[in-house]
Amino acid sequence: MIPQSFLNTIATEHRVSSAELEALSLAMQGESIANIARQLHIKEDAVRKRLSEVYQKFQIQGRGPVKLTKLQRHLINQYREKANLQAAFADSYNQAINSSPSKEAANRHNYIDWDAAPDVSVFYNRTNELATLNDWIVNQRCRLVAVLGIGGVGKTALTVKLAKQIQEQFDYLIWRSLSSAPSLEELLADLARILQPEVELSQFKTLERRIFWLITQLQARRCLLVFDGVEAILSPGKLAGTYLPNYQNYGQLFYRLAEEPSKSSLLLTSREKVGTVALLEGATSPVRSLKLDGLEEHARSLLQEKGLCGEQNWTTLIEQYRGNPLMLKLAATTVQEVFDGDVGEFLATTLFPHSVTDFVAQMVNRLSVLEDRVIVEIASQEMPIKLQQLITNLAEVSTQDIIDAVVSLKQRSLIEKVNHGFVIPSAVKEVINLSNK
Ligand SMILES: Nc1ncnc2c1ncn2[C@@H]1O[C@H](COP(=O)(O)OP(=O)(O)OP(=O)(O)O)[C@@H](O)[C@H]1O
Ligand SMILES: [Mg+2]
Structure with missing residues (x-):
């Protein structure tokens, strides 16, 4: 017996109307034309007409009852193919979680895919930022949230921390780094393999329809999508937040996600404010952005962990570096290797080693x-x-x-x-x- 959900999906894919679907569903259950007519309160001729529309849409040739048998066989075959695909997906999913570090995180209730997200075992402060993001996503259900800030300031680390804190509240957590600048098509196909493996996205002929597919998926369950490092799809040499040529369609996706009601959220990190976010954000809008500053005095713990000394100069170092954890880590390496860990001696000689200036x-x-x-x-x-x-x-x-x-x-x-x-x-x-x- 083919599940109704499968019939519904395949019917939509073949543009079968809801009236035709009613007749088809009953026919698939083995009901006679007369019975279908009675149940739907229509004439038998109307049932035949609806079914003949369905045969056409599935390109079933032949005469009368033969067509129905052919259609049934066709649908059963399609369903089996899908079920096989699903089984194959389940196998590869199990393999993936058994061999990945995210295994402990993947519990029975939700699907968690951290992709290449870094581990953040050492993490200082950010209490206010975590509270704000938590409020926006969990309480206010904002649909598009961007964490912004200069390179190395801790956007990725903060986002990992947040996602770990709130993952239990979502059916799906999917983390994707955009650092290799995947095309939107690739990304959507990747999401389709997770969210609805039995669906072949290429059957949706336009990008609008594929985006619409994603939105219906995000409406059906609570997902937290994270796109990390969105600046990779933004253009150098242009004003901040301009998409690269061929990547403007991401703007379309962000726009639709922001506009369509849904219980899911998309969390972005970027070194530049994304154009679509700048356009749509607001205090009462479902689109928000959080600008991340340095760690301030909490960066002292980082210097301590790096084994530096010359504590009376730490405040100067942190101020000059705006508390940027990555830049401070780069500097700490030089301080250790050249100045025996003494920040005072380092500052007396130089301020920014090449590792820092190259990064900036x-x-x-x-x-x-x-x-x-x-x-x-x-x-x-x-x-x-x-x-x-x-x-x-x-x-x-x-x-x-x-x-x-x-x-x-x-x-x-x-x-x-x-x-x-x-x-x-x-x-x-x-x-x-x-x-x-
Ligand atoms: N709150 C924190 N406490 C301790 N270490 C931190 C904190 N935030 C970030 N770091 C560390 O600083 C480094 C840079 O952080 P992260 O990669 O998150 O920055 P980013 O803003 O995402 O940078 P980029 O723009 O290059 O992607 C990492 O090594 C990270 O572990
Ligand atoms: Mg990052």
């Missing part, structure tokens, strides 16, 4: 020509610079362009607004000054 340069190198002009001007200042002063200093650039560039630089966390103007973190300043020598 990756981000600075992505700037647009316009942003470059503006950031060089900000970097040349000793004091915070006001917008009006920037406009005066860059007389040859239009005010509108300067404003666009400032917004974009902020969305990359490469400049900061303080009360009396814009400033630039020391490590970024160092890189700008190095490249403009």
Whole structure:
């Protein structure tokens, strides 16, 4: 006996109307035309008409009762194929969880796939950020949430921590790194293998229909999708948050996810604010973003763990590094290897080793020509610079362009607004000054 859910799906795929599906379902249960007519309160001719539409849609040839037998056989075969696929999927899934580090996390009630998410056994503070994200996703059921911040500030680590805390509340947790810039088609096919392995996405001819498929999946159960490192699908040399050519369709996906009611959430991390998020976010909107700053004094624990000494200088080091855990770890290696762990001696000699400036340069190198002009001007200042002063200093650039560039630089966390103007973190300043020598 074919389950009704399978009939429903295959009927939708073949554009069988709901009236036709009613007749088909009863026919599949072996009911006679007369019985179907009685149950549906329609004439026998109407039943025949509906079934003949169905035969056409499944391209079943032949005459009268032969067609029904053919259709039944066809559907049973299709169902068996699907069941085999599902069994194969279950095998590979079991293999995957038995051989992956996420095994302990995959419990009987929910499907958990961490992909290549890093382990975060050492993790300091972030209490407020975790509470905010928890509130947005669990209590307020925001559908699209972005964690933003400069490279190395801890977006991925925070997101892993959050996802671990809230995973029990979801039927599915699927973590995907976008670092290899998968096309949206690849990503959707990947999600289809997990969410509905029996469905072949290529049967949906347009991207809209595939996105619609995902949305119905996300409406049917509570899923937490995490896309980590979204900047990989954003374009260098353009204003922040612009999709790479061929990747604009991600914008369509984010837009639809934000717009359609659903009990699932998509959590993004990115070094740049994604265009669609900037467009749709708001205090009462289901789209939110959290800008992540450094660890501040909690970074002391990190320096301690790295075995550094010269504690009286730690605050200076942390301030200069804006509490960025990755940059501090890179510096700590140099401090250990060259200065026997003494932060004071390190600071007396240098501030940013190459490991740090190379890392920051990756981000600075992505700037647009316009942003470059503006950031060089900000970097040349000793004091915070006001917008009006920037406009005066860059007389040859239009005010509108300067404003666009400032917004974009902020969305990359490469400049900061303080009360009396814009400033630039020391490590970024160092890189700008190095490249403009
Ligand atoms: N709260 C924290 N406590 C301790 N270590 C942290 C914390 N946050 C991040 N780290 C460490 O700092 C490093 C950088 O963190 P992470 O990879 O999460 O940064 P990111 O913002 O995702 O960077 P990128 O933009 O390069 O992806 C990692 O080694 C991570 O373990
Ligand atoms: Mg990351």
